[in-house]
Amino acid sequence: MGPTGVISSQGMSWWLPLKTFIFLTILLIAPVTDSLPQRLLRNLEQQDNDYFYTHGQIKCRVCPAGFHVEEHCTIPNSNSTCEPCEEGSYSEGPTGLMNCHTCTHCRTDQEEVSACTNKKNTVCRCTSGKYCLPDNPCEICHKCSTSCPEGEVVKHPCNATADIQCSQPSIRNRLWRCITIVSAILFVIIGVFAGYRVLEKRWSRTGGTDSPFNQRSLVTLDFNQDRDKSYAMSNSFYIFHEKVPFDNWKKFMRRLNLEENKIREAESKDPGNAKEQHYNMLNFWYQSSSGSVNDLLKALSDLKMHQQSLDIIDELLKENLFVVAQTV
Numbered sequence: 001m002g003p004t005g006v007i008s009s010q011g012m013s014w015w016l017p018l019k020t021f022i023f024l025t026i027l028l029i030a031p032v033t034d035s036l037p038q039r040l041l042r043n044l045e046q047q048d049n050d051y052f053y054t055h056g057q058i059k060c061r062v063c064p065a066g067f068h069v070e071e072h073c074t075i076p077n078s079n080s081t082c083e084p085c086e087e088g089s090y091s092e093g094p095t096g097l098m099n100c101h102t103c104t105h106c107r108t109d110q111e112e113v114s115a116c117t118n119k120k121n122t123v124c125r126c127t128s129g130k131y132c133l134p135d136n137p138c139e140i141c142h143k144c145s146t147s148c149p150e151g152e153v154v155k156h157p158c159n160a161t162a163d164i165q166c167s168q169p170s171i172r173n174r175l176w177r178c179i180t181i182v183s184a185i186l187f188v189i190i191g192v193f194a195g196y197r198v199l200e201k202r203w204s205r206t207g208g209t210d211s212p213f214n215q216r217s218l219v220t221l222d223f224n225q226d227r228d229k230s231y232a233m234s235n236s237f238y239i240f241h242e243k244v245p246f247d248n249w250k251k252f253m254r255r256l257n258l259e260e261n262k263i264r265e266a267e268s269k270d271p272g273n274a275k276e277q278h279y280n281m282l283n284f285w286y287q288s289s290s291g292s293v294n295d296l297l298k299a300l301s302d303l304k305m306h307q308q309s310l311d312i313i314d315e316l317l318k319e320n321l322f323v324v325a326q327t328v
Contacts, residue, residue, distance in 0.1 A: 050062075050094065051094070055073070055080075055096070058072070058073060058074070058075075058076050059076055059077055060072055060073035060077075060078065060079070060080045060096065061077070061078065061079045061080060062080075062094040062095055062096050063080060063082035063094065063095055063096070064082070064094060065091055065092055065094065065095075065119045066085055066090070066091060066117075066118040066119040067082040067083060067084055067091060067100075068083060068085060068091055068095060068097055068098060068099055069095070069096055069097060070082060070083040080096070084118060085118040086100065088102065088103050088116070089101060089102055089118070090103060090116055090117060090119060090120060090121055091118070091119070092119060092120060100118070101121065103116035103121060103122050104116070104122045105122070106122060106124035107124070107141075109126060109127060110124040110125060110126055110127060110141060111124070111125060111126075111127050112124060113125050125160040125161075126138075126141035126161075129143065129144050129158070130143055130144060130160075131144055131158055131161060131162055131163055132160070133161065133162070134161045142163070144158035144163055144164060145158065145163050145164050148166035149166065151168070152166040152167060152168055152169070153166065153169045154166060155167040219313065219324050219325070220294055220324070220325040221292075221293055221294055221297070221313070221316060221317075221322040221323070221325060222322060222324070222325040222326075223322060223323075224320055224321060224322055224323050227320065227321060231321075232321040232322060233286060233293065234279075234283075235321055236296075236312075236321055236322070237278070237283065238275070238279065239312055239315045239316060239319070240282060240296060241275055241278040241279065243308045243311050243312050243315070244305070244308055245305075245308075248303065249278060250263065251303060252299060252300065252303065253281050253285070255299040255302060255303055256285050256291070256295070256296070257289075258281060258284060258285045258288075262281065262284045262285075262288075263281060265280075266278075266280035266281040266284060293316065293322060297309050297312065297313065
């Protein structure tokens, strides 16, 4: 053993590595331990700012959300006097302001999502068919695009915060689109062919006299022997009045060659009463021409009012005013 206070060479073999380890550890820990007080101080200052505000040289406690400061504190770190926000105003978080914020009113191109409360402002969004990008100030709502450029399809529809998004259709979508179009075309072709075959069979059974308007458009009417002829004609006039459109009535009269002065005379006899005016016109025509109900129906057909003609025939037969004339 060596003298007291002297480290032997054998002891130095473990002391030097330990000394190096301690030195390196101190170097690593020193910056961290040095920054801890500063970091803690910053956190405390942030918390202090969250709960206090400065008025003059005095720190006062903030008012909670939904309130505003009515009177500032006079004693440091004490409470201010707080008052609730009035209707139509709000404060969203702790505040040291003397006034609440005024609630937003949605524009005419916006709709209200949620109403303003004393703790939250009004939430507005663009009305249907319009959008406003969320990253930009929404000064005006833009109209949504109605379609994609040619060759593209809608990936995402328009909503309150984005216009429609378009993209190139996938191969699968293109295939389904082609199949759908071809199927629709084939369906129409088959339907037309089937309809033609049905009409062809019907025409062959009727000797070719049938038509899309059916045989009623070709019938000739005759007076019902059980009814007075004048009665039948007079009542038929009202049926013509009901079925012929008002805007086409004078054209109908001129097709019957009724004189203009007779049209004006009929109108002057019953001003404001279209039903009686039309009856008088037909009566003038009947008295001057001795025409028949078939002449009236032919005039309608000449004017391409086939449906009205068919409706009138149905009504005349239903009322038993006329019958279908017997063919020889």
